[in-house]
Amino acid sequence: MKEIISKLNKQFESRIRLGIMSVLMVNESVDFNTLKELLDTTDGNLASHLYALERNSLLEVRKQFVGRKPNTRYKITESGRFSFREHLNYLEKLMKNQFK
Amino acid sequence: MEQNQEPIQQINEIRNLMERSSRFISLSGLSGISAGIIALIGAGVAFFYLDFDQRYFDINRYFTEMSYQKLGSSWLFITTDAIIVLALALFSGIYFTTLKARKQGLKVWDNTARRMVINLFIPLTAGGVFCLILLYHHLVFLMAPATLIFYGLALINASKYTYHEIRVLGISEIILGLMASWLVGYGLLFWAVGFGVMHIFYGMMMFFRYESVRK
Numbered sequence: 440m441k442e443i444i445s446k447l448n449k450q451f452e453s454r455i456r457l458g459i460m461s462v463l464m465v466n467e468s469v470d471f472n473t474l475k476e477l478l479d480t481t482d483g484n485l486a487s488h489l490y491a492l493e494r495n496s497l498l499e500v501r502k503q504f505v506g507r508k509p510n511t512r513y514k515i516t517e518s519g520r521f522s523f524r525e526h527l528n529y530l531e532k533l534m535k536n537q538f539k
Numbered sequence: 540m541e542q543n544q545e546p547i548q549q550i551n552e553i554r555n556l557m558e559r560s561s562r563f564i565s566l567s568g569l570s571g572i573s574a575g576i577i578a579l580i581g582a583g584v585a586f587f588y589l590d591f592d593q594r595y596f597d598i599n600r601y602f603t604e605m606s607y608q609k610l611g612s613s614w615l616f617i618t619t620d621a622i623i624v625l626a627l628a629l630f631s632g633i634y635f636t637t638l639k640a641r642k643q644g645l646k647v648w649d650n651t652a653r654r655m656v657i658n659l660f661i662p663l664t665a666g667g668v669f670c671l672i673l674l675y676h677h678l679v680f681l682m683a684p685a686t687l688i689f690y691g692l693a694l695i696n697a698s699k700y701t702y703h704e705i706r707v708l709g710i711s712e713i714i715l716g717l718m719a720s721w722l723v724g725y726g727l728l729f730w731a732v733g734f735g736v737m738h739i740f741y742g743m744m745m746f747f748r749y750e751s752v753r754k
Binding site: 454462464473478527534537 | 546547549550552553556557559560561646649650
């Protein structure tokens with residue numbers, strides 16, 4: 440059990456990061472405000488988590504302007520998709536262990 | 540801070556977010572039921588106004604009598620009837636869906652709603668324009684089938700962003716539309732079944748599946 444926990448993917452240790460990745464898995468791209476609404480969090484908190492995920496190249500950022508307003512969209516990368524699936528596999532293992 | 544809890548909670552959260560962010564789940568079954576009832580009343584009004592003389596059940600009489608002077612006199616009434624039905628159905632649909640969203644603690648007009656509406660309106664607009672063209676070519680008898688077919692296509696397109704029942708409803712509307720374009724005299728009847736009975740049927744199905752059981 441302990442050995443499994445040590446393998447826990449650090450990327451997904453926070454609720455917000457896991458949430459961001461869940462949303463990006465099923466949407467082609469999502470903008471900042473939509474993520475903020477869905478995850479019910481603050482600008483600063485969300486931005487720092489997004490930045491962490493970007494740094495680990497789990498997601499891509501695309502900045503553009505809608506009229507005069509900046510609009511930032513996020514998209515999952517291949518490695519992001521892979522890591523998320525791995526995390527799901529890991530959760531599955533944990534649950535199987537729990538119910539043994 | 541927000542550390543992850545039990546795996547089961549994590550999985551619930553993942554599933555919840557995936558659903559909420561990709562599909563419009565506030566669509567209420569009651570919207571369908573109310574829209575269906577309104578459509579049935581509207582079709583009934585049109586039916587009785589057109590003298591209740593079996594015009595819609597006899598193809599030969601339909602072609603001879605449904606000529607332009609006849610339609611010309613009832614044109615205003617039927618159009619008003621149709622617009623009132625459309626407005627009331629839309630209003631009640633939006634009302635019940637807003638109610639459900641509030642109960643779920645979600646915003647009604649979010650990204651998923653926008654995507655659903657945009658995808659609904661692409662085939663629907665094409666259908667509307669096509670019906671105007673039919674009118675222009677004096678092919679009035681094809682209008683009821685055309686509205687059903689295009690509405691069905693619009694629902695199938697929109698269903699990718701909401702409950703899958705909408706897809707089945709769309710397929711039913713297309714089948715009814717094709718039947719109506721074959722049996723041209725029964726336009727109003729097929730219209731009443733498609734927009735009235737089908738909405739009520741699938742509305743009830745959605746209501747009992749997603750709304751009545753939930754706390």
